Amino acid sequence: MRAVVLLLLEVTLACAGTHSLKYFFTAVSGDIDFPEFTIVGLVDEEHFIYFDSNMKKVVPKTEWMKQKEGADYWDTQSQLAAGTHQVFRNNIQVAKEKFNHSTGVHTFQLTYGCEWDDQTGATDGFRQEGYDGEDFMSLDLKEMRWISPVQQGFSTQNKWNNNRAYLEGRNITSALSALSAAWRKQVHPLGIIVFSLSVSPQVSLLQKSSSSPVSCHATGFYPSGVTVTWMRNGQEHHTDVDLSETLPNEDRTFQKTSTIRVTPIELKKNQYSCVVKHQGETIRKILTEKEIRTNRGDSVRSGIIVFAVVVLVVIGVAGYIVCQKKRGEDGQL
Structure with missing residues (x-):
């Protein structure tokens, strides 16, 4: 599965030491006034990136994201998101067939992310898939196996668990270890791609x-x-x-x-x-x-302006006095 690779810049002010990164990929099928596919990224519950199939581009939702990357970066991420859209269009069709749904509005969602404590180094993560708001498939990171709570997911569960290459390809344990060792790296759970997260002072x-x-x-x-x-x-x-x-x-x-x-x-x-x-x-x-x-320069400039105004006033008053005196002299003649 192709994935959108996004920059992570993260800090928690209210809960020191504990941090989280979450992505929500949602596909919608049916007659509804909503984008067919959306991606939402959250860092410590703050919305920091967004994509939908109507506008067809990934956009930053925070000021620091806007400043960090240029237009080429966002163009590349938008192309990747468009490819992921096609994958999820297929995923929701497969899910509808498993649940024997041919009409109506339906949703398929992938949610994944991780949490880590920068003080203790403790990490945890999750990857879950859902259909119509109910759990469909999840990855047990400790046992490294897929689990489905519904009968419609059993065949997929067994298929993925028996395919070790596929299972290891979805292993985000290495990603969690990297996040624990260095904040400034993000290893995407579906892609193993790393970006620097440091912003210079x-x-x-x-x-x-x-x-x-x-x-x-x-x-x-x-x-x-x-x-x-x-x-x-x-x-x-x-x-x-x-x-x-x-x-x-x-x-x-x-x-x-x-x-x-x-x-x-x-x-x-x-x-x-x-x-x-x-x-x-x-x-x-x-x-x-x-x-x-x-601000000394500003003070000097202000002083010069004030002095200039005073000089102009003095000149004006002097001119007025001379003019009045001349008029008086003219009246005497």
């Missing part, structure tokens, strides 16, 4: 004024593990340094800030730099006037 040096502390602000990164340190002449520096907690952004990425208090004299005599490390990547920002973002 954007790092900025911020300062309100020349006498204010300097903040090293890292934001937009995923996963949350990051270190922000200060260096003084190539050595770690901890004096007059404040480190904030890692905080979530609205798009489910993270941010972290470290602030250092350093005088202009110390800055001239020594080289200070902020070092951000995330998922094996190191970003270094050296404290220089060019590198530091500040």
Whole structure:
């Protein structure tokens, strides 16, 4: 079975350490105002991708998904989804024959996914098929065998259990192990395809004024593990340094800030730099006037504008006085 391969970017804010990934493939047959085939992806119960046979394309449902991949990626996934649509069109017809249904509205659904705890490394997964909202077939991962609760599924159950090559091809145990070992990999249960899930931080040096502390602000990164340190002449520096907690952004990425208090004299005599490390990547920002973002420039521009307005007012008043004086002189003649 061909499968849609999707990027996973995942974090749970309410339930730290425990995470889940779920996909729902649904085929519909009959006279109904609903797409014939849909795919829904959930990460920690959040809807992050969608496809249906009417619009014929896979689309991201979160901002971070939109930013992560370009048009070529989504075109490729849409083509894969179209192929999966054809497979499910056949699946629902086979199911209807098994249940002796020739008319009416019917549904066939595949649901699969996994759960893991990034703190303990514990993993679990599932793969289930349903027909008209009832269980039809499920995969027991511990025993590695298919189970059907209904008589109509017994023949398929026996066929798949006797075909070890087919059974091993649907084995997602290796996928669960990979997810436990490294979050940044997604092994698709039906395809063994891996994607990187890391988003690099954007790092900025911020300062309100020349006498204010300097903040090293890292934001937009995923996963949350990051270190922000200060260096003084190539050595770690901890004096007059404040480190904030890692905080979530609205798009489910993270941010972290470290602030250092350093005088202009110390800055001239020594080289200070902020070092951000995330998922094996190191970003270094050296404290220089060019590198530091500040609102001092805006203050100077505002001062210039105010001064210009004052000058114009003075000129206007002076002109008015001269004009009035001249009129008085003209009246005297």
